[in-house]
Amino acid sequence: MKKNLLNHLCVIAIILLAGCSSNSNSRTQKSVVNKAPQQLVSPPVEQKLKQPENIDEQVTAINSCRNALDSLKQINSGRAQKYNESFNSLVNAASQYNSVRAQISDTTRQTVDSMYQFKTLKLCSDINQALMDSLVASGEKAIR
Known part of the structure; x- marks a missing residue:
């Protein structure tokens, strides 16, 4: 179960990383017309976008999210169940998307x-x- 979950988390991390890096250099800036007719001024070179996090950082962030969910289960199982269903649904949808991702257009x-x-x-x-x-609420109950 844990190995399967880790595989799904890696799929999400790969999708997130790919989303950050795809076609970041495809934008171009147009020349700006100066007040003098027929004189064109080139704008500065396009500013580089922030480099995407590496795959290890993406996996770490998703594992941290999963750990927070596991902690929430211990503190507030009702809320945790709702988020667990959403988390699993997102992982499953991302896995399904990853199976067709290479076959779709760049824009999509x-x-x-x-x-x-x-x-x-x-x-x-x-x-x-x-x-x-949930932690704050639990702490407030203990103090009363």
């Missing part, structure tokens, strides 16, 4: 990669927030 791939990157970051943020809220 960039769009869907970005969607998975957003969904993963959002879900992990929600899990961490739920864990923090």
Whole structure:
């Protein structure tokens, strides 16, 4: 079970990493017309986008998310169950997408990669927030 989960996490990390790096150099800037007619001024060279995190950092982030979910199970099992279903659903959908990813157009791939990157970051943020809220609530009950 753990090995299968790790494989799915690696798939998500690869998709996220690919989403960050695909066609970042495809944008070009147009020349700007100066006030003098027929005189064109070239803009500065395109600024480089931040380099994507490496695959180890992506896997570490996803493992951290999974660990937060495991911790939430110990503190608030009801909320953890909801997030666990979402997490597993996202991993399964990412695995399915990865099986056809190479066959789709660059534009579609960039769009869907970005969607998975957003969904993963959002879900992990929600899990961490739920864990923090549950820990604070637990601490407040103990102090009363």
